[in-house]
Amino acid sequence: MLIQTIQHIPFWVFILFAALVYLGISRTRQRAVPVRRLLTMPLAIAAYSLYGVYSAFGGGAQAVTGLDSVLAMGLLAWLIAAGAALLVMYQLGPRRDVTYLPQAQQFLVPGSWLPLARLMGIFVIKFGIAFALATQAALHSSAPFALSTGMLSGALSGTLVGAAWRIWRVMLVHEARLGSLSPADLYAGK
Numbered sequence: 001m002l003i004q005t006i007q008h009i010p011f012w013v014f015i016l017f018a019a020l021v022y023l024g025i026s027r028t029r030q031r032a033v034p035v036r037r038l039l040t041m042p043l044a045i046a047a048y049s050l051y052g053v054y055s056a057f058g059g060g061a062q063a064v065t066g067l068d069s070v071l072a073m074g075l076l077a078w079l080i081a082a083g084a085a086l087l088v089m090y091q092l093g094p095r096r097d098v099t100y101l102p103q104a105q106q107f108l109v110p111g112s113w114l115p116l117a118r119l120m121g122i123f124v125i126k127f128g129i130a131f132a133l134a135t136q137a138a139l140h141s142s143a144p145f146a147l148s149t150g151m152l153s154g155a156l157s158g159t160l161v162g163a164a165w166r167i168w169r170v171m172l173v174h175e176a177r178l179g180s181l182s183p184a185d186l187y188a189g190k
Contacts, residue, residue, distance in 0.1 A: 005131075013127065020123050024116025035171065042164040045122060047084065047156035052126050053078045053153055056133055057146045062161045070146045077150030081130050082158035089162025094169035102174065117164070122156045125149075 023041075058071040099108040129149050132139055139145045 003106040005066075010150045017123060021116070022118045024113075024119045027111065027115035028113055029111040030103070030171060031111070032104070034166070035105045035107070035168075036109065037159070038105075038145050038168055040163045046161050049126065049153045050075070050078055050082075052129065053150050054144075056129055057140060057151065068183050070141055070143050073143055074146035074150040077147045078154035078157075079150075081151040081154030082161070085155045085158025086162045086165070088118060089159060089166055094173050095166045098170045100168050102169045102171075105150055107170060110165060117143075118156060118160050118163070120162070122153070125152050125156065129153075 033073045054071065057074045058068065095109075097110050100106075101108060132145070
């Protein structure tokens with residue numbers, strides 16, 4: 001049974017898994033992150049996560065009639081969980097262990113295993129959802145499954161974007177100290 005299941009997994013899933021593991025492990029070492037690249041990956045993964053909820057519960061070309069409320073519940077759960085995670089990350093404030101290098105327009109970020117854990121969490125949830133939906137068609141119309149899927153995916157996506165936002169705020173604090181931003185701009189998220 002396990003071998004049959006593995007044989008039916010598309011090859012690109014293994015490549016994606018390997019790429020995410022590599023990306024996560026690369027985050028365990030101190031690195032310089034350009035300002036323009038900081039939010040790119042987290043926002044792309046969050047968008048893909050939201051699209052995953054959309055496509056799993058009736059969105060897209062394979063839309064099934066009668067699933068509009070389930071789709072809406074899944075999307076709403078994703079948005080609420082992502083928003084709550086972003087709010088929690090905002091409350092944590094700017095990262096104190098990150099250094100902003102204004103001349104290079106880069107952040108010096110210490111290594112951590114947490115990005116790998118977040119990436120693997122998103123991958124496992126996305127894979128688990130796809131597997132469950134492929135093996136149990138009734139889940140496409142399950143409100144509890146849509147809610148839990150949306151909440152898990154949204155919370156992990158929100159923490160991924162929120163972690164990058166906390167780093168971004170290091171630059172904002174630096175610029176505010178130099179006088180290029182007012183404290184009101186800093187709290188407004190500019």
